[in-house]
Amino acid sequence: MRFMPTFQELEELLKEHDGEFLVFDNERPRLVILDPKKYDNLGMGSQHRSKILVTGGAGYIGSHTVKALQKAGHDVLVIDDLSTGSAASVDCQLVVGSLSNQELLKQIFSQNRIEAVLHFAGSIIVEESVLNPAKYFQNNVVCGLNLLNCMVQFGVKKFIYSSSAAVYGNPQKVPIKEDTPCLPTNPYGETKLIFEKILKWYAETHDISSVVLRYFNAAGAEVDGSLGENHPVETHLIPKVLQVAAKQEAVLSIFGADYPTPDGTAVRDYIHVVDLAKAHILGLDKLKQESGHFVYNVGTGQGHSVKEIIDAVMEVTGKMVMIEQSARRPGDPAALVADAGKIRDELGFQPAHSDINSIISSAWNWHKKLYNLEKSKNLEAETA
Numbered sequence: 615m616r617f618m619p620t621f622q623e624l625e626e627l628l629k630e631h632d633g634e635f636l637v638f639d640n641e642r643p644r645l646v647i648l649d650p651k652k653y654d655n656l657g658m659g660s661q662h663r664s665k666i667l668v669t670g671g672a673g674y675i676g677s678h679t680v681k682a683l684q685k686a687g688h689d690v691l692v693i694d695d696l697s698t699g700s701a702a703s704v705d706c707q708l709v710v711g712s713l714s715n716q717e718l719l720k721q722i723f724s725q726n727r728i729e730a731v732l733h734f735a736g737s738i739i740v741e742e743s744v745l746n747p748a749k750y751f752q753n754n755v756v757c758g759l760n761l762l763n764c765m766v767q768f769g770v771k772k773f774i775y776s777s778s779a780a781v782y783g784n785p786q787k788v789p790i791k792e793d794t795p796c797l798p799t800n801p802y803g804e805t806k807l808i809f810e811k812i813l814k815w816y817a818e819t820h821d822i823s824s825v826v827l828r829y830f831n832a833a834g835a836e837v838d839g840s841l842g843e844n845h846p847v848e849t850h851l852i853p854k855v856l857q858v859a860a861k862q863e864a865v866l867s868i869f870g871a872d873y874p875t876p877d878g879t880a881v882r883d884y885i886h887v888v889d890l891a892k893a894h895i896l897g898l899d900k901l902k903q904e905s906g907h908f909v910y911n912v913g914t915g916q917g918h919s920v921k922e923i924i925d926a927v928m929e930v931t932g933k934m935v936m937i938e939q940s941a942r943r944p945g946d947p948a949a950l951v952a953d954a955g956k957i958r959d960e961l962g963f964q965p966a967h968s969d970i971n972s973i974i975s976s977a978w979n980w981h982k983k984l985y986n987l988e989k990s991k992n993l994e995a996e997t998a
């Protein structure tokens with residue numbers, strides 16, 4: 615029997631076996647390990663160590679999850695075409711390329727022992743998906759299929775998918791449970807739902823187990839300000855409000871102030887990106903124990919209106935935010951709030967950073983760095 619423990623497994627085994635362990639290679643005892651670092655240095659071949667493949671790992675949520683995976687002791691390999699992500703956001707093996715490149719995918723799977731795939735790569739702007747649906751079907755469905763088919767070919771069986779509350783469309787009832795009918799109102803949501811359905815069938819027919827995470831609104835940044843949200847085209851509320859607070863934009867448009875919500879503005883469920891990253895680790899644990907197809911909302915169960923977010927930003931940053939009222943955007947639901955009970959009960963998921971002030975202050979730390987605000991403040995003080 616051939617047994618190649620990962621570095622982390624080896625450390626555990628050594629603890630159990632009093633610092634000695636016999637490694638077999640091709641049924642022959644190869645060496646007794648006294649020091650796990652030596653095993654690593656001997657390079658039992660990096661291709662022998664199992665890795666988690668993260669697509670879109672250089673993007674916002676992907677890069678935070680890569681960090682969490684590394685903290686949890688995983689070896690991570692990222693593929694990203696850097697269309698919206700940044701190489702500087704990851705500190706691991708990065709293959710720059712697109713999931714549209716099937717040859718590249720085959721190379722990755724043949725040269726590495728991939729244990730599981732976390733699939734973040736995709737196009738994410740709702741408005742753009744309405745103008746150019748073909749881009750969304752191509753990138754979110756066809757590229758995803760390339761990936762799945764490669765997994766079938768190389769026998770990789772575990773998949774975690776970044777889905778979205780956009781699959782629900784305009785739900786009749788809030789908070790939203792996972793069994794709420796999915797009726798997306800734009801091509802982006804439709805592509806996310808189509809790919810969920812593909813995963814369900816691949817679980818049945820190809821034995822690829824999947825955890826589908828339907829994110830509500832990802833927000834926030836690493837608390838130390840080292841990593842955060844920086845989409846080339848920003849459409850998400852919190853970074854947009856912070857752009858105005860940081861004087862990068864003059865005014866914030868509120869799209870719709872006549873919704874049937876307490877203050878008339880749209881209500882969303884904001885989940886801190888560090889908590890969201892943790893949900894992926896829990897998803898991987900689930901697939902280590904069970905096979906099948908599992909769907910979870912990832913949110914807090916708490917809704918915040920646009921006006922509440924603006925007030926919280928002004929309080930946390932101490933800056934004024936100029937607003938203007940605009941018409942509702944077509945297809946924007948009044949309220950999207952998760953029923954987060956299933957992921958709590960089944961995976962033990964408990965958001966730890968997702969109160970709105972923690973989300974905003976971490977995002978503000980990141981934005982201050984992004985826009986060099988601290989430096990310019992110091993400069994002002996020096997020249998005053």
Ligand SMILES: NC(=O)c1ccc[n+]([C@@H]2O[C@H](COP(=O)([O-])OP(=O)(O)OC[C@H]3O[C@@H](n4cnc5c(N)ncnc54)[C@H](O)[C@@H]3O)[C@@H](O)[C@H]2O)c1
Pocket residue numbers: 669670671672673674675676693694695696697698699700711712713714733734735736737738753757776777778779828829830831832833845
């Ligand atoms: N941000 C949110 O609030 C939110 C909410 C729900 C769901 N999601 C989903 O989460 C995932 C990640 O979102 P994000 O906010 O981090 O977006 P992002 O744009 O920051 O990250 C996507 C990453 O994928 C890469 N990419 C895109 N197409 C690719 C391709 N064909 N091949 C290789 N790399 C490619 C981009 O360069 C980028 O680094 C997406 O699938 C999105 O649909 C995000």
